[in-house]
Amino acid sequence: VKKRTKLVKKIRYIPQETARRLSLYLRSLRRLGHQGVDVASSEEITRFLNISPAQFRKDLSYFGGFGKRGVGYGVKVLRKEIEKILGTDVIWKIALVGVGKLGSALLGYPGFVEFNLQIVTAFDNDLGKIGKTWEGIKIEDISRVKDIIKKNEIKIAILSVPAEAAQKLSKELVNCGVKAILNFAPINLVLPKNIFVSNVDMASELESLVYKLKRS
Amino acid sequence: VKKRTKLVKKIRYIPQETARRLSLYLRSLRRLGHQGVDVASSEEITRFLNISPAQFRKDLSYFGGFGKRGVGYGVKVLRKEIEKILGTDVIWKIALVGVGKLGSALLGYPGFVEFNLQIVTAFDNDLGKIGKTWEGIKIEDISRVKDIIKKNEIKIAILSVPAEAAQKLSKELVNCGVKAILNFAPINLVLPKNIFVSNVDMASELESLVYKLKRS
Numbered sequence: 482v483k484k485r486t487k488l489v490k491k492i493r494y495i496p497q498e499t500a501r502r503l504s505l506y507l508r509s510l511r512r513l514g515h516q517g518v519d520v521a522s523s524e525e526i527t528r529f530l531n532i533s534p535a536q537f538r539k540d541l542s543y544f545g546g547f548g549k550r551g552v553g554y555g556v557k558v559l560r561k562e563i564e565k566i567l568g569t570d571v572i573w574k575i576a577l578v579g580v581g582k583l584g585s586a587l588l589g590y591p592g593f594v595e596f597n598l599q600i601v602t603a604f605d606n607d608l609g610k611i612g613k614t615w616e617g618i619k620i621e622d623i624s625r626v627k628d629i630i631k632k633n634e635i636k637i638a639i640l641s642v643p644a645e646a647a648q649k650l651s652k653e654l655v656n657c658g659v660k661a662i663l664n665f666a667p668i669n670l671v672l673p674k675n676i677f678v679s680n681v682d683m684a685s686e687l688e689s690l691v692y693k694l695k696r697s
Numbered sequence: 698v699k700k701r702t703k704l705v706k707k708i709r710y711i712p713q714e715t716a717r718r719l720s721l722y723l724r725s726l727r728r729l730g731h732q733g734v735d736v737a738s739s740e741e742i743t744r745f746l747n748i749s750p751a752q753f754r755k756d757l758s759y760f761g762g763f764g765k766r767g768v769g770y771g772v773k774v775l776r777k778e779i780e781k782i783l784g785t786d787v788i789w790k791i792a793l794v795g796v797g798k799l800g801s802a803l804l805g806y807p808g809f810v811e812f813n814l815q816i817v818t819a820f821d822n823d824l825g826k827i828g829k830t831w832e833g834i835k836i837e838d839i840s841r842v843k844d845i846i847k848k849n850e851i852k853i854a855i856l857s858v859p860a861e862a863a864q865k866l867s868k869e870l871v872n873c874g875v876k877a878i879l880n881f882a883p884i885n886l887v888l889p890k891n892i893f894v895s896n897v898d899m900a901s902e903l904e905s906l907v908y909k910l911k912r913s
Contacts, residue, residue, distance in 0.1 A: 508883055582805045598907070662906075690895050692784050
């Protein structure tokens, strides 16, 4: 068993569930930092997360131990280490495509900034929106998407457009050099295999809750 | 093989992926209905979804055949059948808890109404918001949550509050009779096993894209 553990440590890939927990720890450490806490115990860090301190220590052990037994974890140091592991120690520029109701909310969503994820440009095809500024971001004409994304070397896009427009726009984004898309449109995007897509379908999540409720 | 297929048909449980596709078909059928289309082929129904017509026909076969070969599917009839399967043939009342930036956007999100998911009441603890109306919904004082949810027999809640408040509020909701929660707060809620929880963590989704990008 011991040998196996060592093997795991060497593998660079973090299981998705672990990565998700790391991002929860990160938010907790940020919150503690804002509160002026310098050193925190595993109990304090996991307090609002409903993750056990034991799980937390186990997750960190993958990356070599941090913190000292009985002393606790340096909030700032651990935050920076986890950021390095997750790749959010540098600022990532994001393009938002589609500034409808959901898109506008995403422009002001504070959750992204916490991860150094910065929406730096936004696009729409609505003449009533183009040229206006929302949450500090000027809304650009969708026809300028190629110029702006290439010039700014943006690799990540958030797609919040109607289903009918999503496939075509996603292809265009990929042609401009975008490598990862967070897709809110209720369709399965078909893109080259080296492009990472993550789907967020809130209505479908809610609808599947209804389905479970109805069955129970 | 044939016997096996028959067995599957009898099982009531739909795999999550099938349920997700059904909800995509539903949206497609709605769109076609709005466009005045009465009868549609499997190609037309799956057009913007990037799901193959063969997959579509296979999914429907679970529930007994709809549509006629060479004729197509009655848009309205099929929509109603899928709604029945998914449980969204009746209106589901939803309570929104937390009317921050994200919560406000969810109040106006058109995607929910498509599934007969209706936000009928919203709660916040911000005195500046309580009593105001947003997207036709009056924002109530969070202290009235018990009264209002019980009175309206609401079984589903959307939770869009800060992490620190989420666990306590979710317990309160469950005590009022809520059975399913769509959780946007970045924590793992700990609730009785008979409560259905679905987590939507947009920042974490984006952050995991960054992680994949960095590794690639």
